[in-house]
Amino acid sequence: MIDKIDLSLVDWSRAQFALTAAYHWLFVPLTLGLSFILAIMETIYVKTGNEEWRRITRFWMTLFGINFAIGIATGIILEFEFGTNWSNYSWFVGDIFGAPLAVEGILAFFLESTFVAVMFFGWNKVSKKFHLVSTWMVAVGANLSALWILVANAWMQHPVGMVFNPETARNEMVNFWAVLFNQVAVDKFLHTISSGFLLASMFVLGISAWYLIRNREEQIAKKSILVAGVFGLLSSLMVAYTGDQSTRTVSKVQPVKFASMEALYEGKNNAGLIAFGVLKDTDKKIGDKTEKEFAFKIQIPGLLSVLTGGDRNAYVQGLRDHILGNEKLQITSASEKILRGKYAMTVLTSYKKARYNNDTALISSIKTVFNDNEFQNRYFRYFGYASVEKPDDVIPNVTASFYSFHLMVILGFLFILIFSVALYLLFKGTISDNKWFLWIALFSIPLPYIASELGWLLTELGRQPWIIQDLMTVTRAVSQISTGSVITTFILFAVLFTGLFISEVSIMVKQIKTGPKH
Amino acid sequence: MTAIISQAFLQHYWWIIVSVLASLLVFLMFVQGGQSMLYSLPANDIHKTMIINTMGRKWEFTFTTLVTFGGAFFASFPLFYSTSFGGAYWVWIAILFSFTIQAIAYEFRSKPNNFLGKKTFDLFLFLNGSLGPFLIGVAVATFFTGAMFTLNPMNQVRWATHWYGLEALLNIRNLTLGFAVLFLARINGLLYIINTIDDEVLIKRSGKALIVNTIPFLIFFLFFVISLLVSKGFAADPLTGVISVEKLKYLHNLVQMPFVLILFLAGVIGVLYGIGITVLRRSSSGIWFSGAGTILSVFSMFLIAGFNGTSFYPSLFNLQSSLTISNASSSLFTLKTMMYVSFIIPLVLAYVWYSWKAINNKKITESEMNSEEHKY
Numbered sequence: 001m002i003d004k005i006d007l008s009l010v011d012w013s014r015a016q017f018a019l020t021a022a023y024h025w026l027f028v029p030l031t032l033g034l035s036f037i038l039a040i041m042e043t044i045y046v047k048t049g050n051e052e053w054r055r056i057t058r059f060w061m062t063l064f065g066i067n068f069a070i071g072i073a074t075g076i077i078l079e080f081e082f083g084t085n086w087s088n089y090s091w092f093v094g095d096i097f098g099a100p101l102a103v104e105g106i107l108a109f110f111l112e113s114t115f116v117a118v119m120f121f122g123w124n125k126v127s128k129k130f131h132l133v134s135t136w137m138v139a140v141g142a143n144l145s146a147l148w149i150l151v152a153n154a155w156m157q158h159p160v161g162m163v164f165n166p167e168t169a170r171n172e173m174v175n176f177w178a179v180l181f182n183q184v185a186v187d188k189f190l191h192t193i194s195s196g197f198l199l200a201s202m203f204v205l206g207i208s209a210w211y212l213i214r215n216r217e218e219q220i221a222k223k224s225i226l227v228a229g230v231f232g233l234l235s236s237l238m239v240a241y242t243g244d245q246s247t248r249t250v251s252k253v254q255p256v257k258f259a260s261m262e263a264l265y266e267g268k269n270n271a272g273l274i275a276f277g278v279l280k281d282t283d284k285k286i287g288d289k290t291e292k293e294f295a296f297k298i299q300i301p302g303l304l305s306v307l308t309g310g311d312r313n314a315y316v317q318g319l320r321d322h323i324l325g326n327e328k329l330q331i332t333s334a335s336e337k338i339l340r341g342k343y344a345m346t347v348l349t350s351y352k353k354a355r356y357n358n359d360t361a362l363i364s365s366i367k368t369v370f371n372d373n374e375f376q377n378r379y380f381r382y383f384g385y386a387s388v389e390k391p392d393d394v395i396p397n398v399t400a401s402f403y404s405f406h407l408m409v410i411l412g413f414l415f416i417l418i419f420s421v422a423l424y425l426l427f428k429g430t431i432s433d434n435k436w437f438l439w440i441a442l443f444s445i446p447l448p449y450i451a452s453e454l455g456w457l458l459t460e461l462g463r464q465p466w467i468i469q470d471l472m473t474v475t476r477a478v479s480q481i482s483t484g485s486v487i488t489t490f491i492l493f494a495v496l497f498t499g500l501f502i503s504e505v506s507i508m509v510k511q512i513k514t515g516p517k518h
Numbered sequence: 519m520t521a522i523i524s525q526a527f528l529q530h531y532w533w534i535i536v537s538v539l540a541s542l543l544v545f546l547m548f549v550q551g552g553q554s555m556l557y558s559l560p561a562n563d564i565h566k567t568m569i570i571n572t573m574g575r576k577w578e579f580t581f582t583t584l585v586t587f588g589g590a591f592f593a594s595f596p597l598f599y600s601t602s603f604g605g606a607y608w609v610w611i612a613i614l615f616s617f618t619i620q621a622i623a624y625e626f627r628s629k630p631n632n633f634l635g636k637k638t639f640d641l642f643l644f645l646n647g648s649l650g651p652f653l654i655g656v657a658v659a660t661f662f663t664g665a666m667f668t669l670n671p672m673n674q675v676r677w678a679t680h681w682y683g684l685e686a687l688l689n690i691r692n693l694t695l696g697f698a699v700l701f702l703a704r705i706n707g708l709l710y711i712i713n714t715i716d717d718e719v720l721i722k723r724s725g726k727a728l729i730v731n732t733i734p735f736l737i738f739f740l741f742f743v744i745s746l747l748v749s750k751g752f753a754a755d756p757l758t759g760v761i762s763v764e765k766l767k768y769l770h771n772l773v774q775m776p777f778v779l780i781l782f783l784a785g786v787i788g789v790l791y792g793i794g795i796t797v798l799r800r801s802s803s804g805i806w807f808s809g810a811g812t813i814l815s816v817f818s819m820f821l822i823a824g825f826n827g828t829s830f831y832p833s834l835f836n837l838q839s840s841l842t843i844s845n846a847s848s849s850l851f852t853l854k855t856m857m858y859v860s861f862i863i864p865l866v867l868a869y870v871w872y873s874w875k876a877i878n879n880k881k882i883t884e885s886e887m888n889s890e891e892h893k894y
Contacts, residue, residue, distance in 0.1 A: 072578070073622050077614050090604065091673050102859070105589035106589075107866075111869075117576075125876060173855070176851075479603075485607055489611050496615070499634060
């Protein structure tokens with residue numbers, strides 16, 4: 001009933017989606033943040049009537065335009081790749097996932113694309129106020145777009161608000177508000193958009209710093225630093241706060257991911273928070289997987305227990321608890337979950353056979369089983385485990401999870417420092433004299449991009465082997481097409497995206513060197 | 519109100535929404551139509567700049583409508599999304615590829631240091647303009663001619679050929695609709711140029727090109743429509759859902775749904791009237807008649823494909839795997855939730871219209887192209 005899956009097909013399909021998503025995410029955060037920075041700058045222009053602010057707005061708007069189009073180009077591919085490369089997944093969750101995607105199109109994309117035309121071309125065609133409203137609408141539209149796709153992604157991390165319908169062999173939504181206000185969705189949305197604001201602020205700060213290094217465009221640069229500094233500092237504080245919230249939620253709803261990002265194998269009370277560490281292999285194994293330990297670490301004692309459980313003595317679950325089970329904590333072992341998942345799959349298969357044979361008595365009796373709470377809670381919730389071969393397969397890549405998480409957090413604190421120093425020097429009136437800081441600001445431009453990509457690496461790699469946590473593995477989600485087709489399109493997209501990326505950077509650098517029009 | 523909101527009602531409601539989006543998409547592909555004539559229509563560089571700029575101010579509407587069309591299809595008929603996209607892989611990838619290269623071409627083409635060069639980006643626009651409408655036409659034609667797939671009991675798709683959708687290009691009827699959509703997009707592109715650009719020479723050239731493009735459009739369109747009306751179709755039993763082949767199914771649909779026939783005829787007349795007043799009376803308003811006609815005819819074609827117990831995505835490999843609006847739809851709850859969301863569409867259309875007019879209140883001129891700061 002469910003065919004054997006070609007693993008190289010799965011890997012190439014994952015690679016293609018990762019390639020598209022990684023490129024997409026190089027452009028989108030700048031759109032999210034720069035759109036608000038433009039709106040703030042134009043508001044100052046409209047309020048003060050100072051033409052200098054109009055010039056500033058238009059300069060950053062040119063850079064926004066270059067970046068905006070390529071974000072859209074990569075975005076459409078992502079949307080359709082759900083169907084082209086993950087068709088089994090599309091059916092399994094289409095009833096839930098499709099809704100946010102359609103809302104995104106109707107509500108957000110039209111808002112964005114309608115008003116972006118007015119924003120670019122309307123300077124001499126519409127009134128100042130209408131133009132300003134359009135710029136704000138672009139910012140709202142862009143960020144609303146992020147909301148709906150993040151709601152969908154959050155559902156993949158923590159599926160809620162649905163029931164499985166054996167008739168159609170898919171999950172069906174029963175509570176839209178539960179999907180929308182899923183705690184993971186709320187955390188993810190706030191964390192993601194604030195990271196976009198931060199990234200755009202660093203972009204503006206770094207480029208403005210370059211002008212000051214070159215003794216050019218001093219007024220424009222300082223005014224831009226003012227907006228970017230304030231917006232960036234607030235955003236970086238919000239990133240830290242929402243990041244903390246998000247991690248706490250992960251510890252509750254995706255404990256295996258949480259244990260992996262902390263590289264915590266043995267659960268413990270009074271667990272320390274690893275500020276940073278270096279991992280190395282040990283002789284110990286869980287299943288076929290080698291356990292890691294710290295060759296070096298900076299640890300704050302007890303803090304992980306405090307952050308996740310509220311006090312120092314709180315128990316933080318480790319990977320072993322989840323793979324081997326922990327009776328005291330009533331954590332079911334992965335092998336038991338696999339057995340229960342296989343049983344649930346057998347019941348579903350029997351149901352489908354009964355349907356095929358039109359065996360009404362059997363259909364009715366299996367339906368009764370399906371509607372039974374005991375079956376749902378004890379067996380069907382582990383349905384996805386039927387596709388897991390051995391218990392240690394549910395452990396994600398610990399090294400990748402640990403480093404991506406910790407590097408992202410370290411960079412997050414660095415950003416708070418950079419924006420604080422920028423504002424301090426600006427208000428002190430010495431920012432132009434402190435060339436060392438201007439160089440730091442310039443070379444910091446790529447850092448939020450790195451942090452942002454690391455965040456997504458953690459989100460997606462940390463969830464493996466699942467495409468939908470506990471319900472469906474990536475191996476079951478993939479479209480049954482030829483591996484050769486996917487390899488070909490992977491190469492096509494890799495060449496195209498790389499060409500476009502070089503093109504964008506090259507145009508951007510030229511525009512920055514040319515500077516604002518006088 | 520709640521009494522009539524049955525699953526069947528919502529399936530029809532959502533098919534109408536998807537059809538509206540599809541018809542708007544085909545109309546908005548006047549942008550692609552204009553792009554496809556980049557090498558033939560302009561007499562000089564300034565003409566080319568004007569054409570690219572008038573199309574460039576609308577490309578995002580077409581793009582967004584395509585994305586929304588995909589999203590709405592996913593939300594309301596996810597089994598189509600997973601079946602067609604996951605099986606006819608190459609057709610959809612080719613469509614995607616052609617739209618991806620368009621999205622950046624406008625913004626990048628005239629910027630200094632653009633790495634690939636202006637000519638490459640213009641080629642991207644041409645390729646999107648030619649391939650986009652053609653391939654979408656071919657893909658939509660398979661709604662009538664069928665595709666080679668089967669679904670297992672878990673509703674997972676298996677494609678029956680190693681061509682993964684490319685085999686659609688071997689069917690003459692699919693090709694015919696592809697070309698009809700391409701030439702319709704070119705006609706609407708020309709009418710839009712005539713409506714929005716103030717340049718006598720370019721308008722004259724567009725008028726001539728209009729006649730040249732109308733002839734193949736009529737040939738391809740009539741061939742497709744006639745072949746559709748005389749062809750067999752795929753009917754779904756309303757009680758059991760069993761699919762069977764029915765002779766003259768699409769003709770029966772038109773006869774049994776006279777309002778669709780009226781919409782279809784009104785649409786065709788609208789397109790012809792738009793062309794007629796432009797050629798004969800030198801009117802610049804032809805795009806509105808032709809545009810409305812395009813919307814009506816595409817809308818009615820979609821209704822013929824999905825309404826009246828018809829399979830809108832027939833399987834030629836395993837007839838009982840064929841998709842209907844009944845077996846491919848989302849659950850009652852999702853369709854209902856989405857219906858509430860769709861109530862916002864008139865508001866969306868209102869601000870789109872308002873902004874459209876705000877940008878189009880002055881025609882594009884040569885002097886604007888030489889002065890405007892933000893131009894493509």
